[in-house]
Each structure stands twice: as structure tokens, then as C-alpha cells.
Amino acid sequence: MTDLTIHNIRPKLDERLRRLADLQGFTVDEVAIEALSIGVDAIEDRVRKHLLNTREQVALKEAIDQIQKVPDAAFGMIGKLPPRG
Structure with a gap:
């Protein structure tokens, strides 16, 4: 897998990720x-x-x-005939 570093995460988002990780028993990386x-x-x-x-x-x-x-009667009438019924 490729590593990815994310900078400047909003504190509220960081808190939410950590809380979800804790609740599920996962790492923050897994939740992210x-x-x-x-x-x-x-x-x-x-x-x-x-x-x-x-x-x-x-x-x-x-x-x-x-x-x-x-110039074919059938193709030329596509979408032009009123619905039956």
C-alpha cells in the first residue's frame, strides 16, 4: 500500500476520526x-x-x-408520436 500523509486536518475532523476508531476498536488509520x-x-x-x-x-x-x-419513417418518428392509450 502507498503511504499518504495529510496535513492541516481540522481539529473537529481529527476528533471525529479518533472517536470512531476508539468506538470500533480500529486504528485511526483504518478509520481514515x-x-x-x-x-x-x-x-x-x-x-x-x-x-x-x-x-x-x-x-x-x-x-x-x-x-x-x-429519412426513414420509423426512425424519423422517434419521440414524435403521442403515447397510446
Whole structure:
């Protein structure tokens, strides 16, 4: 495993990590690694959602626009027919 040193941790965060370690019988390092892992996963999810709402959304719209230009009655009607029922 790679070592990582983190400087300037807020005192309240340090206290929370130490308390969680003590409550679970883990080392502060073990709790910090778990917290980092969960936090990185959450940040990656947020970034993915942001990318989907920007770059990928533009690409999807462009693809749909191109599909709608296809001179075929079936493809050209994608998204244009009212729902049945």
C-alpha cells in the first residue's frame, strides 16, 4: 500500500476520526482509509452526475437530432408520436 500523509486536518475532523476508531476498536488509520474510500466514491458519483448533465447530455441530444434526420419513417418518428392509450 502507498503511504499518504495529510496535513492541516481540522481539529473537529481529527476528533471525529479518533472517536470512531476508539468506538470500533480500529486504528485511526483504518478509520481514515474507510472514510476516504467512502468520500471518494461519493465525490466520483457527484462528478459523474455533473458530467452526465453537461457533456453527455449534449452528446445524447446531438445523437437524437441526427437519428431524427434519417429519412426513414420509423426512425424519423422517434419521440414524435403521442403515447397510446
